[in-house]
Amino acid sequence: MTHQEISHHRLVAQKLLEARPNSPQEIVHHLGAMQAQDYAMAKWAVGSRCDATEAAIEEAVNSAKIIRTHILRPTWHFVAADDIYWMLDLSAPQVKRFTASAAKKYGLDAKKLDKLNAAIEKLLAGNNYLTRDEIMMELNIKKTSSEDFLSAAIMMNAELDGLVCNGKMKGKQITYALLEERVAKPKTELAKEEALAKLAKRYFESHGPATLLDFSWWSGFSPTTCKPAINAIELQLNSVEIENQTYWFGNEYSNEVNLRESIHFLAAFDEILISYKSREASILLEHQSKAFTNNGIFKPIILENSKVIGTWKKTIKKDHVKIETQFFTETRASEKEILLEGIKAFENYLETKIVIE
Structure with a gap:
């Protein structure tokens, strides 16, 4: 992988x-x-x-x-x-x-x-x-x-x-x-070990492939605390070794998944970036300072085929929402038109006209 x-x-x-x-x-x-x-x-x-x-x-x-x-x-x-x-x-x-x-x-x-x-x-x-x-x-x-x-x-x-x-x-x-x-309080409680294993399974199934350090960062628990939780559920997960790192992911993973073209305009602080300790799989190191700061401020991002290629911001106007984009590298006008097709989902979500500048 x-x-x-x-x-x-x-x-x-x-x-x-x-x-x-x-x-x-x-x-x-x-x-x-x-x-x-x-x-x-x-x-x-x-x-x-x-x-x-x-x-x-x-x-x-x-x-x-x-x-x-x-x-x-x-x-x-x-x-x-x-x-x-x-x-x-x-x-x-x-x-x-x-x-x-x-x-x-x-x-x-x-x-x-x-x-x-x-x-x-x-x-x-x-x-x-x-x-x-x-x-x-x-x-x-x-x-x-x-x-x-x-x-x-x-x-x-x-x-x-x-x-x-x-x-x-x-x-x-x-x-x-x-x-x-x-929310009504449940009658039963989970032991800490059971709850941590449940949290780990939920994380790797919904965020994987991811590492021990990724789960530690996302959950807030130390790697030492997280390791036994992963050991407890490892038979319920898949894993792969990449550059001496073990990546864990759910059993629903399939090699047959179609690597199809996709464009996404995602939220600031979106899980696709913020939930991992290491983010190189989704964004090049030289672009990271343009997408998030050292003190933890994450901007709205544009993904093309699962890679972050730029950022965007919205401004609420009287009868529409203005969207401004900033791409990391020069983008041809023809490519830009295809990229901006991805904003239509946001327009449907807002139920408001969107103007791109």
Whole structure:
């Protein structure tokens, strides 16, 4: 297997070449967790893998079929409702180390955070959806530049404790709700080893071919912790050795997969790049600084035949959406026309006219 084949099969595994229809929640469930700090782009990351419109995906979030919360690495993710509790039980203890450290800078220890949780629970009880600013106002925490980090630490702690998650959108504002009012808590829990093995299997089936270090990066667990999880499921996966690296992938992998032509305009922070420690299979080293920064900001990308060839950005206008493209190398006008055919999926998703400049 070559790097070209790896990048193509990742498209297949991530359902970017999927022919069968999938609902938004099925896409999120398949991928396990999808990075979602940029809410608008996170919705498109789902939409680019199914035929759902932006409105349909937002409805899946509003109706709690998809949950947006902090999980895995300390950032926002989309998670399917069926997965939220076992995944939170698994990952929260390690992610809370970051929030505890941040809260401690403001004089908040575990006891004070628990007290704040109790106050937040009272505020949100009865499906009362509030924005972060509204919650902080009720807690008498003033909104200043420094307190904004404090409010983020407080709410992230409440998320990781399984108390809150996203509520219904309030116009364009994101709200919080009580998790147990949105998704019923299961009667049984998974042991940590079982949950980590389940997470590993989900990752390699939906993101493979990928390495141990890729899974470690995506999950936030150390390679030492991840290795036994892979050992536990290795008979349920395929693997291949490339340049002394073992790449794991699902049993549905087939050498017969057609390496067909494809164009994709993908979201900022899309899983096709951000979910791997090493990204050389999808983007040349000399182009990486044009697609993402050292401090973890990922731009929307253009893929041609599973390779990143440029970036794009959108601007919302009164009666249309303007799209601007920037290709890494000079592109002939005839090729550009073919490439820009790939933006039609985004036009259908937005249900709005798109103008390319």
